[in-house]
Amino acid sequence: MGKYKICVYAICKNEKKFAARWYDSMKEADGVYVLDTGSTDGTPDAFRQLGAVVEEKDISPWRFDTARNRSMAMLPDDCDICVCTDIDEVFHAGWREKLEAAWRNGVKRARYRYTWNFNPDGSDGIVFFSDKIHARRGFRWVNPVHEILQYDDGDYQTVTVPGMQLDHHADDSKSRAQYLPLLELSVAENPNDDRGMHYLGREYMFRGRYDEAIQTLQRHLAMPAAVWRDERCASMRYIGKCLEKSGKSQEAENWYFRAVAEAPYLREPWIDAALFAYRRQDWELMTAFCKRALAITEIPDTYITEAASRGSLPYDLLSLGLYHTGRYREAAAAAETAAQLSPADVRIQRNLQLIKQALKQE
Numbered sequence: 268m269g270k271y272k273i274c275v276y277a278i279c280k281n282e283k284k285f286a287a288r289w290y291d292s293m294k295e296a297d298g299v300y301v302l303d304t305g306s307t308d309g310t311p312d313a314f315r316q317l318g319a320v321v322e323e324k325d326i327s328p329w330r331f332d333t334a335r336n337r338s339m340a341m342l343p344d345d346c347d348i349c350v351c352t353d354i355d356e357v358f359h360a361g362w363r364e365k366l367e368a369a370w371r372n373g374v375k376r377a378r379y380r381y382t383w384n385f386n387p388d389g390s391d392g393i394v395f396f397s398d399k400i401h402a403r404r405g406f407r408w409v410n411p412v413h414e415i416l417q418y419d420d421g422d423y424q425t426v427t428v429p430g431m432q433l434d435h436h437a438d439d440s441k442s443r444a445q446y447l448p449l450l451e452l453s454v455a456e457n458p459n460d461d462r463g464m465h466y467l468g469r470e471y472m473f474r475g476r477y478d479e480a481i482q483t484l485q486r487h488l489a490m491p492a493a494v495w496r497d498e499r500c501a502s503m504r505y506i507g508k509c510l511e512k513s514g515k516s517q518e519a520e521n522w523y524f525r526a527v528a529e530a531p532y533l534r535e536p537w538i539d540a541a542l543f544a545y546r547r548q549d550w551e552l553m554t555a556f557c558k559r560a561l562a563i564t565e566i567p568d569t570y571i572t573e574a575a576s577r578g579s580l581p582y583d584l585l586s587l588g589l590y591h592t593g594r595y596r597e598a599a600a601a602a603e604t605a606a607q608l609s610p611a612d613v614r615i616q617r618n619l620q621l622i623k624q625a626l627k628q629e
Contacts, residue, residue: 271347274298282354286313295363302338335408351399359432375423379431392574412449461493477509500530534576554588579608595626
């Protein structure tokens, strides 16, 4: 055992196909604990054979916080550091050493780099810092879905672990059907939770229920606790998208501009505004928005970051705006960058050739 006793815990259901991959990345811990919530594919036996401690329990009615608290209860009392992950997540090797080096007396929680998804070429997509590592005492999970850790013993210290990396390899075969009713339940249980309100509005948007999404996101923005500008900006952007989908273009424009004003340090609202200008063929405005987005080089460590804003899209849009306003040389440079970032995108490659032809004819 190292400086601290470290234990990993997780919940699962029908995830036998991921068992070996997950366990292999978690076995640097002193113990690995799995709560199976009703598998029918042999998942519990697969984990037992690998060396995990497994319990089987039906959670009814289903709630993620109940399941996670039950899995946390499996951990031994002398565990110093608890590491909560999901079965479709994988740590990079050496994570334990990095965690022990950063942890110290008085620390109760740790943050680490988390890749939520990947681009088609294998590069990082959405990246932010997660914080599901915590001390054994004082923490519990709350909320039926999008559950969070709550500490009941006052203030505490959090440490960021340099070099620690967890990758999420999403299982797209899993249904999201349970998310909406659980989010509705979460908001009903805690109507003052601004985070839950934001997620509920976003879920309505994902499902095409635009009027409900707009109403819920506006409720989020009106909440006294909704002060995080990044998330407020996201709610404004989503309202703009819903309005545009509903055919209310002028109202949508107002919300896109409000999002830019709320968090001008993020690329995402500028890109949304640029896309809106593209759909209206306002090339000058689109060009200005793209240039403003590309001037932002610092990537925030929150979940708000979207992969598209860091890839070829800003350069692609910029090249189109410059081309349509007759600035072919600048357009070619932007298109070259877009093509380098997305070499398999046939449309971008074709646009680059067209822009080069226009440049030759000047």
